[in-house]
Amino acid sequence: MWSKLSFILSYTHRFKWWYTGGVLFLLLTIWVSVTIPEYVQQGIDSIAGGRDAGSGLMLRAVLTILVMSLVLMVARTLSRILFFIPGRLIERQLKGEMFRKLASFGKDYYENNSSGSIISRINNDINGVRMITGFGLLQIFNIAFSLSLTPYKMWMMSPRLTLYTIIPIFVVFVIVRFGMAYMVKNTHLRMEALQRLSGRIISFLSGNAVIKSYNIHRWAEEKTDEENVNVYDYGLRISWVRSFVMPLMGGMEQILKVVVLMAGGMLVIKTDFTIGQLTEFIAYAALLTHPISGLGWVLTAFQQGFVGISSLQTIMNRKGVDDDRKALAPEMRTRLFDNGLQVRHLSYRYHNDEDYVLSDISFDLKPGQVMGITGPVGVGKSTLINCINGYLKPESGQLWFGSLDAARLRGDDIRQVVRTVGQEVFLFSDTIENNIAFGEGLVPDDERVGDVLYRSAMADEIERFPKGRRTMVGEKGIMLSGGQKQRISLARALYSPGKLLILDDVFSAVDTETERFLIRELFKFRQGGLIIISNRMSVLERTDFNIVLEGGRLTAMGTHQQLLETSDFYRNTHDIQEGGKR
C-alpha cells in the first residue's frame, strides 16, 4: 500500500503547483455551491413576505445567485483543468519511462511475455494511474470538502432532518460499494482476456501469410473468437452493474427529496421552518448525492489503479540486462576492437536447468581478419555470435575485447563497434532509404545511401521501383522479397559501419552471381573484422580461417585447405557442393 502511494507521490509532486491551484478552485466551487442555496432561501422567503418587503431583497438574491453561478462555472472548469492536465502529463511520462525500461530488458523477458499482452497491460495500467492522478484526486478533494461543508450546513439548520437524510444515503452507499467490488473483479478479468485477445490478434496478423497458405482461417477465427467471447462476457457483466448502480444514484436524489419534503414539510406546518429554508435544505440534500456516488467510484478507481500500479512496479523494479554495467568512455568505446576478439573456453546455456548449447569454445580474431563459422543446423552458430555482439551475456572471463571482459560491458557499447546482420530481418514501415539510414540522424545522406545500395547489390533493383529508394517498404518490409530484405539489412550495416561486421547466413537467399558480387565488395571495402556464418564453400574458401561447430563444440579450426584435411563435416559439405557443380 505504502509503496503504491509513494509511487503516485513520486509523480504527483512534480505537479504540486497545478494541484494546489486545482484544490483552491475546487474549494471555491464547493463554497459557492453551498452558499447559493442560502440566497435561494432568502429569495423565496422574501417572496413569501409580500411585495413591499420582498421585491428589493428578492432582486438582490437573484443578482447574487447569478454572479455566484458565473463564478461557479469558471471555478469548476479551472479546477478540472488543473487536475486533468497533470493526470495526462503523468500518463505521457509513464509511457516514455515504460518504453525505455522495456527496451532495456533482455530476450528472456520477451520469451515469457508476448508483445500484445505487454502493450495491452501497460495501456490499461497506465490508464488506471491517469484516472487516479487526474479525476481520482479531484474526486477525493471534492468528496472531502463536500462531505464536510454540506452536512455542516444541514446540521446547523436541523440536526433531526439531517439524520433522516443519512439513512437512504447509507443504504445506497452500501449497494454501490458491493456493485463496485463486483465491477472491479470483472474489469480485472476483462483486462486479462483483452491481453490474451491482443496477443492472439498480433500473432495471427504477423502470421497472416501462414494462415493463408495453409487455409486455416477458420482455426484462427475460432481461437480469436474464444477470447473475444470472454471479453464480451465480462464487459456485459460490467454493463449490468453500471445500468443498475448509475440509475440508483439518480434515484437516490429523488428519494432524498421525498424524505426531506415529508419530514421538512412537517416542520413547515409546525412553523419551525420557512418554505425558503425547506427549499435550501432540499438543495443541500441534492448536493450530497454526487460526492456519495463519487465515493463509490473513487474507491473502485483506486482499487483498480493500485492493481495496475503493482504490475507497473514489477516492470519498473525489474533490472535491465545492462543496469549493473558501467558505460565505457566514448574513446574506449571506439577502440574496443583495436586488439581484436579473444574467446576463451566459452560455454553458454539459455536457462540454468538446460544443457549447454555451446561448450568450451576458444579462438582469436584479429582486427582485419575474416572468419567463417560453419556447421550443421542448430549447433549454436547464432548463439555464438549473439554472445559476441552482446545480446547474450557469457560468463566472466570467457570473451574478451583486448583487456576488456565482455561480461562487464554494456550491450550498447559492444554493438557500437559490432554490427550484426541477422537471419531475421526487421524493416520498419518506412522508405528504403530511411530503413538504411535511421541509425544516423534523420536525413539520409544521398551519396552514402547510393554507395551502400550498390555494395549490397540492390542498386539496380531499386531503380526499377516506382519511387526508387523513397519507396515505402510496407509493414515489416512486406512488399520486398526475402533476399531484398536481407540486402537492405546489409546496406544498413554498411551505412554506419562498426569495427566488426557479423553476417549470419545472409547469402542464403541470393543467387550465386549476386553472392559473388557481395563477397567481392565486402572483402574490398571491409574495415576491421568480418565474421560470416555460412555453409557455402564459395564464401568459406575466401576467409582467413574458419571454425567448424558441431553439437555446440568447436571441432575444427583452420584455413579452407587445412579444414578439407582435418574436418569430416567440412570435407563432406565441400564434396557435396562440388558434386552439385558437376
Ligand SMILES: Nc1ncnc2c1ncn2[C@@H]1O[C@H](COP(=O)(O)OP(=O)(O)OP(=O)(O)O)[C@@H](O)[C@H]1O
Ligand atoms: N532463446 C532460446 N532459448 C532456449 N534455447 C534456445 C534459444 N535460442 C536458441 N536456442 C537453442 O540453442 C540451440 C542452438 O541454436 P542456434 O540458433 O544458435 O543454432 P544455429 O546453429 O544458429 O542454427 P541454424 O543453423 O538453424 O541457424 C538450438 O537447439 C536452439 O533450440
